[in-house]
Amino acid sequence: MPFWVRGWSDALPFATGTFDATFCKGALDHFDCPDQAIGEMARVTAVGGSVVLAIANFDSLACRVGRVLDHLHEEVPGWRSATGRRGYDAPSDHFTRYDLGLMREQAERHLELDELVGVSLAWGVPAWSKLSTQLPPAICQPVLQSLDALARWFPSVSDVVVLAGRPRRSSRTSA
Numbered sequence: 355m356p357f358w359v360r361g362w363s364d365a366l367p368f369a370t371g372t373f374d375a376t377f378c379k380g381a382l383d384h385f386d387c388p389d390q391a392i393g394e395m396a397r398v399t400a401v402g403g404s405v406v407l408a409i410a411n412f413d414s415l416a417c418r419v420g421r422v423l424d425h426l427h428e429e430v431p432g433w434r435s436a437t438g439r440r441g442y443d444a445p446s447d448h449f450t451r452y453d454l455g456l457m458r459e460q461a462e463r464h465l466e467l468d469e470l471v472g473v474s475l476a477w478g479v480p481a482w483s484k485l486s487t488q489l490p491p492a493i494c495q496p497v498l499q500s501l502d503a504l505a506r507w508f509p510s511v512s513d514v515v516v517l518a519g520r521p522r523r524s525s526r527t528s529a
Contacts, residue, residue, distance in 0.1 A: 364390035371400040379408040380514075383448045389460045396464040396521035405465055406518045408473070413453035415511035416478030417442035423480055442478065454510040457517060465519030472505035472512020 361367040364387040376395040385391045395405045411417075420442045444451040461467060476482050486494055505512035 467519040472509030474513040475501040475505040
């Protein structure tokens with residue numbers, strides 16, 4: 355049975371090299387010290403193990419399109435402006451607004467990257483989810499698969515970026 359352990363992301367309560375793999379999905383941008391958290395994930399992961407980070411990309415194609423459409427809404431008379439939080443705005447509980455460059459910079463300080471891929475493309479484009487539910491499945495499924503393939507090849511414009519790598523060892527983190 356799994357058990358729960360409470361701790362701070364920048365000071366994990368585990369010995370160096372405790373785990374074969376460490377995963378952080380959709381949480382790194384909520385940490386107040388994400389760089390230190392990645393360092394801690396690398397520290398508690400065994401030599402040869404994997405650290406996997408999945409992070410929302412606020413510089414995605416969807417965010418870029420959303421910004422352009424919002425700008426047009428403001429400039430074109432008669433267009434209704436969007437209300438509330440926009441998809442390209444980092445929510446208030448996010449301490450870091452990530453783009454691919456910042457993700458790589460922080461991850462590569464602590465990891466030898468083995469993989470960097472994008473997941474999903476266009477989900478934040480206004481009205482996309484509504485449109486995708488109205489398309490016939492025979493059209494929607496290939497479109498979604500094609501967009502996902504493009505996201506894998508072009509992570510800088512994907513909705514989510516996944517980085518995976520092996521911990522770098524230093525005098526501070528070595529077992």
